[in-house]
Amino acid sequence: MAHPGAAGPAGVLTARLELRRPAEADADAILRIHRDPLTCEHNPSDMITVRPEAVDRCRRWRAHWQRHGFGYWVVRRRGAERVIGFCGLKLMRLHDAPVLNLFYRLEPAAWGAGLASEAAAAVVEAAPAGRPVIARVRPGNVASARVAVRAGLHRAEHLDTEGADGLDWIFTTASF
Incomplete structure (x- = not known):
C-alpha cells in the first residue's frame, strides 16, 4: 500500500481505511452493498439484486482501471x-466536458463515523491532474453533500443536471 493519503499501485491508506483496486472476488461485496x-x-x-449484475458491475469497474489507470x-x-x-x-462527461465523477457508497453499518469523507478526501487528493472532479448529489441527500464538501468540492449550481434518478446537484473542485 502507498503512504497515508497517497495512491500507489496497490492502493491507498488513510488513518482508518485501506482502499484497493477491485478484484473479481469483490462481486459478492458489490451485490451485498448495492442490494441494500x-x-x-x-x-x-x-x-x-442478482449476482450476475454484480459480476458485470465489477467487470466494468476493473475495465475502467485497465483503460484509464484509475x-x-x-x-x-x-x-x-x-x-x-x-x-x-470514473471518467465521464458533464455538459460536454470531460470530468472525473467522484463515487462513494458505504454499507449503513459504516455510516456516521466520517469514513466516507475520509475515503473521498483521499480519492480527490490522489486524482489524476487535468480534469475537474465532480460529485453528483441528489438534492435530498444531505449526508452525501457533506461528504462532497469535506472532500474539498464546492457547490456549483450552474452545473446541475438531470441524472438517472432525477435532478443531480453538482459539486466540483474546479470552476468551469
Missing part, C-alpha cells in the same frame, strides 16, 4: 477483511 435499499435510497437506478476502490477498515464500501473516480 438504504444504500441506494437516493439513487435507486444503482440498485442490483477507478473505483474497494474500501475496508485498516486491518480488516470485510469490504465496507466503494469510493473512487
Whole structure:
C-alpha cells in the first residue's frame, strides 16, 4: 500500500481505511452493498439484486482501471477483511466536458463515523491532474453533500443536471 493519503499501485491508506483496486472476488461485496435499499435510497437506478449484475458491475469497474489507470476502490477498515464500501473516480462527461465523477457508497453499518469523507478526501487528493472532479448529489441527500464538501468540492449550481434518478446537484473542485 502507498503512504497515508497517497495512491500507489496497490492502493491507498488513510488513518482508518485501506482502499484497493477491485478484484473479481469483490462481486459478492458489490451485490451485498448495492442490494441494500438504504444504500441506494437516493439513487435507486444503482440498485442490483442478482449476482450476475454484480459480476458485470465489477467487470466494468476493473475495465475502467485497465483503460484509464484509475477507478473505483474497494474500501475496508485498516486491518480488516470485510469490504465496507466503494469510493473512487470514473471518467465521464458533464455538459460536454470531460470530468472525473467522484463515487462513494458505504454499507449503513459504516455510516456516521466520517469514513466516507475520509475515503473521498483521499480519492480527490490522489486524482489524476487535468480534469475537474465532480460529485453528483441528489438534492435530498444531505449526508452525501457533506461528504462532497469535506472532500474539498464546492457547490456549483450552474452545473446541475438531470441524472438517472432525477435532478443531480453538482459539486466540483474546479470552476468551469
